[in-house]
Amino acid sequence: MRREKNKEFTKNLLIEAAMELFKKQEYQKTTIEEIVRAAGVSKPTFFAYFKSKEQILYEFDLQQLKTFEFTMKSQLNNHDDLLINLRKAIVYMADNLHTTSMITQNMLHLLTINEDYKRLLSDMFVMFQTVTKEIIDYGQQHKIVIMDITSEEIATDIVNIYVGSLVTWVISNGAASLEVHMGNTLDHFLSAINIKIK
Structure with missing residues (x-):
C-alpha cells in the first residue's frame, strides 16, 4: 500500500514539474533532464513512469478528465443544477489543462x-x-434536457465547442481568460438549443 502511494507520489511529482516547465517555456525546448532536475529524481525514474514528454501531457489530461467524470457523476441527483454543473465542470477542466495559451499552443x-x-x-x-x-x-431521461436531437449529437457538439474554443483562444493570444471565453460559448450553445440555464 505504502509502495503504491510512493509510486503515485513520484508520478505526480514528475507531472507537476513538467507542467510548471511547460508553462514557462516552450514544450519543444523543455528537456527530460530539466523535468527530472525540477522533480528531484533521476532520469531512469522518469522512464519507469513515462515513455516520453507526450505521455506526461496525456497523463495530466487524463487526471483532469477523471476529475470531470467524478464531479459530474456525483452531481447526477442534483436535477436543478445538472446542466449548470456540466458547464462549470467543462470550464474547470479546460482551465486546469490550459493554464496558459503557450501550453495550449504547444499542444496544438x-x-x-x-x-x-x-x-x-x-x-x-x-x-x-x-x-x-x-x-x-441522464438529463433527457429526467426531462432536464428537452430537445429533438440525440445525446450523442449534443455531446459531439460540446466536444467541438471545447476544441474550437481552445483554438480561438490561442489565436487571440489569450485576450480574454479561457474561463470567460469557453463559458460564454457554452452558454450560447445551451441557450440556442433551449436548455434553460439559471
Missing part, C-alpha cells in the same frame, strides 16, 4: 507533428464525449 502544434500524441488525444476526446453523452442521457 504537437498534434500536427506527433502521431502518438495525436492518437492519445483522440482517445481522450472519445472519453470526454462518452462521459458528456452519459450526462445528457
Whole structure:
C-alpha cells in the first residue's frame, strides 16, 4: 500500500514539474533532464513512469478528465443544477489543462507533428464525449434536457465547442481568460438549443 502511494507520489511529482516547465517555456525546448532536475529524481525514474514528454501531457489530461467524470457523476441527483454543473465542470477542466495559451499552443502544434500524441488525444476526446453523452442521457431521461436531437449529437457538439474554443483562444493570444471565453460559448450553445440555464 505504502509502495503504491510512493509510486503515485513520484508520478505526480514528475507531472507537476513538467507542467510548471511547460508553462514557462516552450514544450519543444523543455528537456527530460530539466523535468527530472525540477522533480528531484533521476532520469531512469522518469522512464519507469513515462515513455516520453507526450505521455506526461496525456497523463495530466487524463487526471483532469477523471476529475470531470467524478464531479459530474456525483452531481447526477442534483436535477436543478445538472446542466449548470456540466458547464462549470467543462470550464474547470479546460482551465486546469490550459493554464496558459503557450501550453495550449504547444499542444496544438504537437498534434500536427506527433502521431502518438495525436492518437492519445483522440482517445481522450472519445472519453470526454462518452462521459458528456452519459450526462445528457441522464438529463433527457429526467426531462432536464428537452430537445429533438440525440445525446450523442449534443455531446459531439460540446466536444467541438471545447476544441474550437481552445483554438480561438490561442489565436487571440489569450485576450480574454479561457474561463470567460469557453463559458460564454457554452452558454450560447445551451441557450440556442433551449436548455434553460439559471
